[in-house]
Amino acid sequence: MNIKEVAERAGVSPGTVSNVLNRPAKVSASTRTRVEAAIDELGFVRHGSASTLRAGYSRTIGLSVIDIGNPFFTDVAAGVEETASALGYAVILGNSSGSRAKEERNLQVLAEQRVRGVLITPSDEDPARLDRLRARGINVVLVDHPPHRTDQCAVSVNDVVGGKLAVHHLLKGGATSIAYVSGPLTIRQCQDRFEGASRTFPGSLRLIQMPEMTARTGEQAALDLLRTGVPDAVFCANDLLALGVLRGLLQAGVRVPDDVALMGYDDIDFASASAVSLTSIRQPTHQLGRVATELLLDECDRPTAHAHQQIVFQPELIVRESTR
Template identity: 75%
Template sequence: MQSPVGIRDVAQRAGVSPGTVSNVLNRPEKVSAETRAKVEAAVRELGFVRHGSASTLRAGHSKTIGLSVIDIGNPFFTDVTAGVEEVASELGYAVILCNSAGSRTKEERNLLVLAEQRVRGVLITPSDEDPTRLDRLRERGISVVLVDHPAHRPDQCSVAVNDIVGGTTAVNHLRAGGATSIGYVTGPLTIRQCIDRRTGAERALGGAVPLRVTEMPAMTPRAGQEAAAKMIAEGELPDAIFCANDLLALGVLRGLMHAGIRVPEDVALIGYDDIDFVAASAVSLSSIRQPTHQLGRVATELLLDECDHPGTHAHQQIMFQPELVVRESTR
């Protein structure tokens, strides 16, 4: 087996000292453009790969960031991740993706692994409101930015969408279409997004009629189909159903159609997130659109600015506004 190419091999090929090669790799501003070009050419010709762990030990951190999400199977987070990776790649960082599945225990294990890997910073959609574990990361010198979750403190960056406005917008649209009774199919009401979307829906109703809430243990198409079956079994269906995300809405749509209930003629239906699938469903779904890709990009820009410029970085709590997208499932 051929021995790996080392700094001495690169130095010999470029006709410079090993120290000069080290400077090109770690402190290029100390080396003339002509010498940098020779060393970089030698690196390419020999296929030299620097030893990442050694540079990590010297710097105290790696050229990686962590991203912790609560549901890796949700296309919403796929789009957020694409935005994160895009900015990270532009700035020479790699991304370690972790899935908490909404479990605090699993999330804490993931954060410990990220800390052990000496990540530069962490982007996280937290599984609950307790900031303790995130404070521990910051005490280790690891920057943290909240994604799809507002910060409630001035020394914390966050990027989120106003889900109360989103819930209000969804129900106002259903009422404008003639709905007088409205159901809300949601995941666990321990999840901040589910709570805020319910709050917005109730705000739109203004106490005139109650919001009929069906809480499910997950936010998946299967859970949505089970929710539809449960609502049908309970008796009279509402005129319209608002779902806390599009995956639930797709399941509700399937459950209603299997029971011979027409959408939107019998029951209007709206989801949340505007993932790609909903425009191509059997009845294209109306939805509340979130700027998912932009969430990932802006959050990463904030995180790396905090990492690279701790002395001048200004913490920001950015709140985007959602957008109504009307399709065939509502009147």
């Protein structure tokens, strides 16, 4: 597939196609729309470099995550980079910030660079954009996400079990009322953790959904709890939320864990170093990155012998000072 074929499909010159790709402001809106439609119809992807063009692919893989500001994804990325480097590959990182549009732009860039494969924690459950990558010959492995199909590799953690572990521990500590502070339930991990917690708690969990899973929004959630009544225990969908809730409660004079038990999820490094060390559900972050990379490069290097695997790790309860 080349620019000439796109030009023929759109009824324009190759130079016009080049302008659409590189200098779109020079092309009228109607012509640009026609050329972009031809690009989509033909599945054209421009080459990122001459050496990549000759080889057909580069010695790079892509990694797309939801939030690189979250230490969970930083640790996963470290596992990916270490493993890829040992096998002679470089890693191109893309951060979607949970945005479908930004994620699609990042994937387009990775395709243009002719990456050997892509590791991705998708921003939503629609597999269409990943199917397009596979159709272009770019292998895809899901990270921290169950598979969309059996003919695809995926590594994930059983977050339903993680939610159960969290609430079971809080119940053992005497909690009779529990709030679940979460990001949007459209995020699979938040939904699964909520499902596991709800299955375990005999009553109704109080749900507080925040637009982002950060320490800042955790502090905002703490204000909500203080305004409407602090429960016996708070379970947060990740450690950043929990650290924000902890800060908000302590500033208001609420004692943790004497007045309220608090726990997070992921067991990032900051969890053990906070003012009150945080009970958390540990995920094998480095191992997630390592295994995902090994699966991806095995599929790239041994396409006929490769066997797709869907690997599910089990989370672990880590008890510290913030719970009874």
